[in-house]
Each structure stands twice: as C-alpha cells, then as structure tokens.
Amino acid sequence: xxxxxxxxxxxxxxxxxxxxxxxxxxxxxxxxxxxxxxxxxxxxxxxxxxxxxxxxxxxxxxxxxxxxxxxxxxxxxxxxxxxxxxxxxxxxxxxxxxxxxxxxxxxxxxxxxxxxxxxxxxxxxxxxxxxxxxxxxxxxxxxxxxxxxxx
Numbered sequence: 001x002x003x004x005x006x007x008x009x010x011x012x013x014x015x016x017x018x019x020x021x022x023x024x025x026x027x028x029x030x031x032x033x034x035x036x037x038x039x040x041x042x043x044x045x046x047x048x049x050x051x052x053x054x055x056x057x058x059x060x061x062x063x064x065x066x067x068x069x070x071x072x073x074x075x076x077x078x079x080x081x082x083x084x085x086x087x088x089x090x091x092x093x094x095x096x097x098x099x100x101x102x103x104x105x106x107x108x109x110x111x112x113x114x115x116x117x118x119x120x121x122x123x124x125x126x127x128x129x130x131x132x133x134x135x136x137x138x139x140x141x142x143x144x145x146x147x148x149x150x151x
Contacts, residue, residue, distance in 0.1 A: 014055075025126055082132050090111070093120065
C-alpha cells in the first residue's frame with residue numbers, strides 16, 4: 001500500500017499559452033524553429049518540442065474555461081510571467097531578438113547589459129506573451145542545447 005502523503009517527484013512538463021488565433025500562433029512558433037508534434041490535434045491544440053518541457057498553444061477562452069478563470073477582459077498589462085530563451089553569448093541574444101522580430105514578434109526591450117552581469121532583451125509573441133533572450137551568469141547552454149545551472 002502506498003503512502004498517500006509521500007512527496008511526489010516535482011517536474012515541469014508543459015507550458016500552455018492561451019492564444020487568440022491558433023493558426024497565426026502555430027505559424028509563429030514554427031517560424032521560430034520549434035518542432036510541432038501530435039499534429040493529429042489539428043487547430044484544437046498545438047504541441048511543440050522545445051528540447052525539454054513541451055510548449056502548448058490552446059485557444060485563450062477555452063484555456064481560461066478549463067482553469068475556471070474568466071477569459072475577459074484580457075490583460076493589456078504585465079501578466080506576471082515571462083518565458084526565457086537562454087543563449088550562449090551576447091551575439092546569440094542579438095540574433096534571437098532580430099530573428100523573432102523578423103518572424104512577427106514585437107521588440108519590447110532592446111538587448112542591454114544587466115545589473116546582474118548578464119545581457120538580455122525582450123520580445124512579445126503575437127498574443128503579447130513576453131520572451132526574454134538572455135545570457136545570465138550561472139546558467140549555461142550546453143552542447144546538448146539544454147540549460148545547465150550552476151550548483
């Protein structure tokens with residue numbers, strides 16, 4: 001018999017973004033280079049391989065209903081969440097920002113040196129979800145393209 005109070009193994013598996021127009025958002029994330037999987041779901045939900053956790057897209061109103069949260073009004077202000085694209089060096093940060101903008105992202109903040117010794121800038125996807133392109137001390141992107149954190 002298993003212990004009902006046994007601590008489960010913590011894991012982060014999927015980040016789901018609520019989006020207004022599925023086809024537009026699917027095209028944007030494919031253009032960024034994320035590989036779509038489980039295409040059998042059509043335009044109902046989209047799953048992307050990120051090399052680690054999964055990025056999912058789901059209609060804004062349906063995602064809100066699924067979480068039992070009002071879908072309107074949609075916030076125009078900061079939502080309390082950012083996504084990150086960690087880079088190997090400053091040149092890669094600049095390249096990611098330029099590439100994302102070329103794919104339809106809005107530049108929110110140009111790349112700059114940070115107060116903590118890093119280098120970062122921000123772009124927003126077509127639904128306003130902010131992404132940070134960043135090089136940060138103690139966070140390395142390995143040859144495997146995965147993030148490795150210092151102890």
